[in-house]
Amino acid sequence: MTDLPHQTLDPVPRPLDHICEFGRADDPALAVKTGTLTYGELRTRIATMAGWLAERYTPGTRVASWAAKGELTCVLPLAAARAGLVHVPINPLLKRAQVAHILSDSGAALLVATNSRRSSLNAIDVPAGCTVMDEGEAIACAAEAGARLPISKHDPDDLAAILYTSGSTGRPKGVMLSHANMWLGAVSVAHYLSMDRDDRTLAVLPLSFDYGQSQLFCTWIAGGCVYPLDYLFPQDVTKACARHQITTLAGVPPLWRQLVAVDWTEKASQSLRRITNSGGALTRELVSELRQKLPKTRIYPMYGLTEAFRSTFLDPAKVAEKPTSMGQAIPFAEILVVANDGKAAGTGQEGELVHCGPLVAKGYWQDAERTAARFKSAPEWSEYGGTAVYSGDTVLRDADGDLHFMGRDDAMxxxxxxxxxxxxxxxxxxxxxxxxxxxxxxxxxxxxxxxxxxxxxxxxxxxxxxxxxxxxxxxxxxxxxxxxxxxxxxxxxxxxxxxxxxxxxxxxxxxxx
Structure with missing residues (x-):
């Protein structure tokens, strides 16, 4: 077995479906309600689903999923990528009006959903030419078809997914992500989190978000196992941590506030190596409470935006000193602070966070105007150059080079x-x-x-x-x-x-x- 890409921080992107090729065949890869799949079994599921999709749809076709966490929602992103299709994951919390917009805007030819969600849609919500199928039916049809598609040789710059995210005005907009965006994102995150084959990730975040998908991809590229969980109560999370001896847990501030308010048994916390936070800043009080509840666990505050996957993280060794800091650029990202005059902001001077490098998305789906407003040429002093994403977030860089979030320009x-x-x-x-x-x-x-x-x-x-x-x-x-x-x-x-x-x-x- 060769070194894993994140261990050498390999900067060469590959097709997204290669992510599961590094785990040992007999090692656990995905634990869902129906059982645990080894890497060998997961690779077979991906190949079979990809074969079925490739027989039905031409390359570039959009296929959407609207379901809770399970085999289908975990396998489809890689199976679609292998078949040359574009996956459109839909947040399972959304309702028919938002789903109808996403289906229409993306031009999806297939929607795979749970029966309860299918039944909530009206006839006018589903565009002509879009097939709606139950997730169990899709899995069964793929297995019955039996065709297995080998690992792909797609151009890493090809479009692989459209993730819909709300803008400050109007309907949700689709962010276009390439194979390279997601591949290098997984390599980067797995690298700075120091993930390994014995890691077990509890996936509590929605898989329709870039942060949620990262739970899958960075774990699999490290050869670890993912345990998807749709939880109702915070105790469900701590119990799952104990039951599966979880090592990695990603969350957002509201979840951490719930988790510091419940008891953590020694069995629940003893294996937890790291927790990561994004989707909002941690407070000094919350960091203090987390450190008291989980004294042996490394805390990784992070900042990201869907248009560039992930931008920064704070070294856990600095969390006690700078609990509200966003830290510095992750591998493969260049983070600039641009002052109002368009020049580089100095130490302690506020400016707009501008993200450059290969993690920058391909723009907004079928929306040239909003793409031009957000995705622009990088400042002349950028090392990467090319297209950069202008975040709209105001930050400042301290004397140590760490970033601090100051505010947002739009009405989001x-x-x-x-x-x-x-x-x-x-x-x-x-x-x-x-x-x-x-x-x-x-x-x-x-x-x-x-x-x-x-x-x-x-x-x-x-x-x-x-x-x-x-x-x-x-x-x-x-x-x-x-x-x-x-x-x-x-x-x-x-x-x-x-x-x-x-x-x-x-x-x-x-x-x-």
Whole structure:
């Protein structure tokens, strides 16, 4: 067995489906409810699913999945990549309106979903030419077809996945990721986490996110085993850590707040080598609580954006000293801080985080305008050059070279690790017919990072009806935590909604005198 790519930090990208080729055939690779697959069995499942897909669809066809964690959602990303198709994972928490948009926008020819999710879709939600199939049926059809596709020789620059993420305005937009983006991302993460063949990763994050997919890919490229878990209570996570002797756990701040509030048995914590955080900054208090609960576990604060997979991580040795820092660039990433004048920001000077290098995505699917706004030529002093992604996030670099998040320029709401479009919530509220105007915004929340607040023009006696109607159209993480009722909204000199005044008014109302 040769060295694993992450051990030598091999910078040469490969087709994504090669990721499972490094595990020993008899070693466990994937533990799902139906049983544990060895690497030999996982490779067979990927080859069989890829063979079935290749017989049905031409290269470049989009195939979507909308299901809980299981064999299908773990195998399909690599099987589709091997068949030359483009995987479109859909967050299982989304509801029919968001799913209908993603299916239409991506032009998916296949949707594999659980029966309960299939039944929630109306006929008009599924585009013409898109086949909807139950996940069990898809697995059975692939097994019955029996064709096995060998490992691919695709160009690593080929499109392999479209991940949909909310923008600050409008419907979710599809971020285009190549084989190289995801391959080098897996190599990079597995390298700085020092992962090995005996690692066991508890995958609690949705597989529809880049951070969630990373749970699979960086574990498999290291030859370890993944244990997918859809949990209801935080105790489910600690029990799974004990049962499977988990070594690696990725999460977001709301999950860590839940986990520090429950008991960790010695059996649950003794094997946990590392925890990683993204989707929101850790606080000093939360880091302190995590270190008390898990004193032998290394904490990796990280920062990433779907448009560039992952950008930075903080060395665990610095966490006690700099608990809120984002750290420095991960392998294969170049992170620049660009001041308002377009020049490199100096130490302690705020600027926009700009990510350069091979982890930068290929842009937004069928959206040249938004691609041009976010993906632009790298600054002239960049070592990588080429196309860079301009994050919209304001950061500063300290004297040690570590980055600190200062704020975000757009109106994006970041709640419980989710990026939420205010406009999407507003459109859903207006579509109910209960209110005549709506404005969504985020308010600082100790558990969620930001909580969704919705200001509306209408009759407050209709609030229960509004809640009920929104619950049918929005996933739980988009539901407003609080509603604010107005006879009319404040406007600016141009007669347009004054969002700043609206948010400042709510902030002042929450601030004790």
């Amino acid at each position: 709401i970041k709640s419980a690790g989710n990026r939420i479009s205010p406009q999407e919530i507003e459109e859903a509220a207006l579509a109910t017919g209960v209110v005549s105007d709506a404005a969504a915004f985020g308010m600082v929340d100790p558990d969620l990072g930001q909580a969704v607040h919705l200001a509306v023009v209408g009759n407050q006696s209709d609030e229960e009806r509004l809640r009920r109607e929104l619950s049918r159209e929005l996933p739980n993480f988009m539901m407003p935590a609080q509603y604010h009722w107005y006879a009319r909204f404040p406007v600016n000199a141009n007669g347009k909604l004054d969002r700043t005044a609206l948010e400042q008014e709510k902030l002042a109302a929450r601030t004790p005198e």
